[in-house]
Amino acid sequence: MNSVVESTCALTRVREVRAVSALPFDVRHEVEEALSRPAAQQPVWRSAADCRDAVAALSTAPPVVLASEVDDLRARLASVARGEAFLLQGGDCAETFAGNTEAHIRANFTTLVQMAVVLAYGAGTPVVRVGRVAGQYAKPRSSEVDPSGHPSYRGDMVNSASPADRTHDPARMVRAHANSSATMNMLRALAHSPVPVSDAPTGRRYAALVAEVDRALRFMQACGAANDYTRDVYASHEALVLDYERALLRMAGGRLYGLSGHFLWVGERTRQLDGAHIALAALLANPIGLKIGPTTTPESAVEYVQRLDPHGEPGRLTLISRMGHDRIRHVLPPIIEKVTASGHQVVWQCDPMHGNTETSSTGHKTRRFDRVVDEVAGFFEVHRALGTHPGGLHVELTGEDVTECLGGEQDIAEADLGERYLTACDPRLNPRQSMELAFLVAEMLRG
Ligand SMILES: O=C[C@H](O)[C@H](O)COP(=O)(O)O
Numbered sequence: 262m263n264s265v266v267e268s269t270c271a272l273t274r275v276r277e278v279r280a281v282s283a284l285p286f287d288v289r290h291e292v293e294e295a296l297s298r299p300a301a302q303q304p305v306w307r308s309a310a311d312c313r314d315a316v317a318a319l320s321t322a323p324p325v326v327l328a329s330e331v332d333d334l335r336a337r338l339a340s341v342a343r344g345e346a347f348l349l350q351g352g353d354c355a356e357t358f359a360g361n362t363e364a365h366i367r368a369n370f371t372t373l374v375q376m377a378v379v380l381a382y383g384a385g386t387p388v389v390r391v392g393r394v395a396g397q398y399a400k401p402r403s404s405e406v407d408p409s410g411h412p413s414y415r416g417d418m419v420n421s422a423s424p425a426d427r428t429h430d431p432a433r434m435v436r437a438h439a440n441s442s443a444t445m446n447m448l449r450a451l452a453h454s455p456v457p458v459s460d461a462p463t464g465r466r467y468a469a470l471v472a473e474v475d476r477a478l479r480f481m482q483a484c485g486a487a488n489d490y491t492r493d494v495y496a497s498h499e500a501l502v503l504d505y506e507r508a509l510l511r512m513a514g515g516r517l518y519g520l521s522g523h524f525l526w527v528g529e530r531t532r533q534l535d536g537a538h539i540a541l542a543a544l545l546a547n548p549i550g551l552k553i554g555p556t557t558t559p560e561s562a563v564e565y566v567q568r569l570d571p572h573g574e575p576g577r578l579t580l581i582s583r584m585g586h587d588r589i590r591h592v593l594p595p596i597i598e599k600v601t602a603s604g605h606q607v608v609w610q611c612d613p614m615h616g617n618t619e620t621s622s623t624g625h626k627t628r629r630f631d632r633v634v635d636e637v638a639g640f641f642e643v644h645r646a647l648g649t650h651p652g653g654l655h656v657e658l659t660g661e662d663v664t665e666c667l668g669g670e671q672d673i674a675e676a677d678l679g680e681r682y683l684t685a686c687d688p689r690l691n692p693r694q695s696m697e698l699a700f701l702v703a704e705m706l707r708g
């Protein structure tokens with residue numbers, strides 16, 4: 262993990278919460294305490310006054326999601342934790358303002374939904390669909406500067422991808438909120454549209470499967486059995502920029518919600534046990550995700566679980582392992598054993614992307630499809646051996662035909678990467694790689 266960095270904004274954060282917050286006194290006090298802790302990876306905004314203005318505007322803006330939707334997701338994740346459903350989470354590494362078009366949202370949605378159908382068929386259980394979407398506008402970075410010596414790009418919520426404009430501009434938080442709200446609007450509409458079938462090879466294979474699934478659904482409907490095959494996609498993002506997250510805190514039914522998204526996760530670089538991100542996440546009624554990398558010990562995993570799931574609520578916490586394909590088989594088992602022994606029912610989810618990043622000989626950040634598959638296979642092997650539920654998959658993907666990850670049935674080679682390398686940050690699976698992965702995971706679920 263990166264070291265904790267105090268930003269100028271962090272120094273003003275507590276005062277600003279007090280100034281703009283409409284939260285009840287006791288809740289405000291808890292939020293202030295959480296936000297007064299050291300926070301890693303925070304922007305150093307160009308002006309504290311502009312930050313105040315942005316936070317004030319967002320504090321009275323309509324939230325991106327509703328508390329009732331968050332409650333629905335919480336109930337669905339409880340069923341994942343009990344082994345009765347599977348969680349599929351996926352989308353861009355980093356959303357961008359320019360890339361937030363109808364075509365892009367539709368393509369990502371379609372890929373996610375098609376994968377979910379394949380997985381539901383494989384698992385024989387419902388699949389809860391969560392996009393990395395409608396808020397995934399901020400990125401933690403390994404280095405303060407990029408290879409050309411400019412300040413690193415930290416996502417459109419913070420600065421521009423253009424090296425000429427890397428100033429941390431708080432007005433970007435307002436644009437991120439507007440874009441997220443527009444995206445959510447489209448997702449709600451798309452959730453009730455028919456699922457389109459692609460004509461790519463995996464699409465044809467999928468079309469046959471859809472016909473089978475449709476027959477099964479018609480039979481179920483004829484029997485009067487309910488199903489959630491065509492239901493919602495929930496929104497998730499890394500709760501990274503604390504000024505954005507706190508501005509979208511809202512009370513509902515006496516509980517505190519982060520209404521910037523349904524599901525918020527704490528990343529590998531900001532999961533300091535005594536840091537602000539963990540403390541804020543602990544206060545929320547939202548389901549929370551936590552990335553756990555190869556340095557996570559079984560003991561620290563239990564501490565996280567106690568901190569983030571104090572009431573022992575099944576599915577309240579999703580532990581997202583991102584160990585690397587060569588480490589998962591020995592790092593994950595003792596963590597699962599210790600957490601299971603603690604009595605907490607978490608969702609175990611595999612992110613096979615972030616532990617398998619490398620730089621190609623062409624200088625592109627990339628990931629090998631076979632290693633991604635191997636990490637998921639390791640995840641299933643570990644859970645099968647321990648008798649626990651391999652509850653979910655978390656991937657960076659796009660509905661666009663990019664060449665960012667190596668391999669897959671298209672056999673993308675290093676020399677192909679430059680053709681359509683479009684990501685704003687990390688390499689994503691394209692639709693064919695995503696579907697291929699879904700078929701492979703469906704087989705693992707059946708196995
Ligand atoms: O998506 C995850 C991180 O933001 C990303 O992997 C960091 O990338 P970097 O190591 O290039 O900064």
Ligand SMILES: C=C(OP(=O)(O)O)C(=O)O
Binds near residue numbers: 529530552583615
């Ligand atoms: C930054 C991310 O992952 P991690 O925290 O696991 O590196 C991410 O999922 O965007």
